[in-house]
Amino acid sequence: CQTGEVAADPQLYDQSYLSPVTIGNSELMLDFDTGSADLWCFSTESPAVQSAGHGLYNPSTGTELDGAFWDITYGDQSAASGNVFADKVVVGGVTATKQAIEAATSVSYEFTEDVASDGLLGLAFSSINTILPQPQTTFFDTVRNTLAKAVFTVDLKKGAAGSYTFGYIDSSKYSGAITYVPVNTANGFWQFTADGYSGGGNNASTGRGGVAIADTGTSLLYLPASVAKGYYSGVQGASFDFRQGGYTLPCSATPPDFNVAIGGKTFTVPGSYINYAPLRAGSSTCFGGIQADSGIGFSIFGDVFLKAVYAIFDDSGSSPKLGFAAQ
Numbered sequence: 031c032q033t034g035e036v037a038a039d040p041q042l043y044d045q046s047y048l049s050p051v052t053i054g055n056s057e058l059m060l061d062f063d064t065g066s067a068d069l070w071c072f073s074t075e076s077p078a079v080q081s082a083g084h085g086l087y088n089p090s091t092g093t094e095l096d097g098a099f100w101d102i103t104y105g106d107q108s109a110a111s112g113n114v115f116a117d118k119v120v121v122g123g124v125t126a127t128k129q130a131i132e133a134a135t136s137v138s139y140e141f142t143e144d145v146a147s148d149g150l151l152g153l154a155f156s157s158i159n160t161i162l163p164q165p166q167t168t169f170f171d172t173v174r175n176t177l178a179k180a181v182f183t184v185d186l187k188k189g190a191a192g193s194y195t196f197g198y199i200d201s202s203k204y205s206g207a208i209t210y211v212p213v214n215t216a217n218g219f220w221q222f223t224a225d226g227y228s229g230g231g232n233n234a235s236t237g238r239g240g241v242a243i244a245d246t247g248t249s250l251l252y253l254p255a256s257v258a259k260g261y262y263s264g265v266q267g268a269s270f271d272f273r274q275g276g277y278t279l280p281c282s283a284t285p286p287d288f289n290v291a292i293g294g295k296t297f298t299v300p301g302s303y304i305n306y307a308p309l310r311a312g313s314s315t316c317f318g319g320i321q322a323d324s325g326i327g328f329s330i331f332g333d334v335f336l337k338a339v340y341a342i343f344d345d346s347g348s349s350p351k352l353g354f355a356a357q
């Protein structure tokens with residue numbers, strides 16, 4: 031009965047959180063991503079011009095999955111592709127003896143430039159794993175039956191190291207009760223329904239909720255356009271800047287707290303989390319932590335929301351469920 035815990039280290043402005051993972055005999059820093067289902071990493075097979083500065087997986091310790099390849103494109107059009115090996119993976123003491131490792135033979139510049147990240151560890155459902163001709167399981171699905179309880183938890187923090195646990199819920203990480211909601215796995219995400227929103231200007235259209243996913247791999251909180259518009263209508267100096275592709279606000283602003291009703295419980299995102307980051311170093315204009323989910327098809331509860339709660343990703347019952355508790 032395995033259990034384990036691993037640190038989640040915030041990158042600049044909490045843009046992403048990285049965790050140490052042992053793959054074969056390399057230790058790499060991976061971005062744990064509940065919004066995708068591929069475990070991929072830079073490798074000795076990646077072109078040097080693309081992998082400079084990154085930790086590399088050396089497939090010599092693994093067994094190649096003949097004829098298997100992978101190719102993934104994310105919503106921001108960043109992309110990676112390569113071939114597949116089976117190798118040992120250890121996360122916080124939890125061991126998968128034969129995990130599909132997707133070794134990159136090509137990555138887009140966004141990944142090359144993010145030198146702190148050596149790849150991603152997908153924690154969405156294996157149904158959206160991109161390996162062809164036969165999709166493989168995520169790390170969580172691979173070790174699930176060996177865990178004390180088929181759950182993992184997410185405790186991200188603003189500007190400080192948080193943690194992921196596997197196989198147990200850490201009662202010291204939250205206060206009050208855990209509120210559970212059902213998960214719809216049809217799209218391969220940890221997808222749930224939010225009941226409603228409040229806070230900010232004209233109370234951000236309280237009452238109308240919608241379909242959302244819990245996504246550690248996305249930095250911000252993407253909400254229905256009407257909710258985002260309503261929220262910023264109460265923030266002095268905030269506006270939708272189409273050149274920046276979203277809402278911006280003065281870095282000197284203290285935006286109001288934002289409340290989300292889920293499972294009949296209200297969770298609050300402190301306003302300071304919504305003054306996200308300067309457009310570029312030294313700018314006095316900041317990008318908003320709440321943005322419109324237009325064109326995505328659902329809302330994305332990314333790190334701006336997740337760092338305000340303790341989140342439980344529970345696949346231990348007859349159907350998966352998500353739990354949220356106040357940190």
Ligand SMILES: O=C(CNCc1ccccc1)Nc1scc(-c2ccccc2)c1C(=O)NCc1ccccc1
Nearest residue numbers: 061063064065066104105106108150245247248325326
């Ligand atoms: O793709 C994910 C989870 N992985 C995030 C990630 C991590 C590292 C590098 C790149 C991406 N989540 C989801 S579910 C649905 C979308 C989406 C977003 C915008 C348009 C269409 C689909 C995304 C996604 O791409 N998230 C990351 C992101 C990047 C830029 C803007 C918004 C969201």
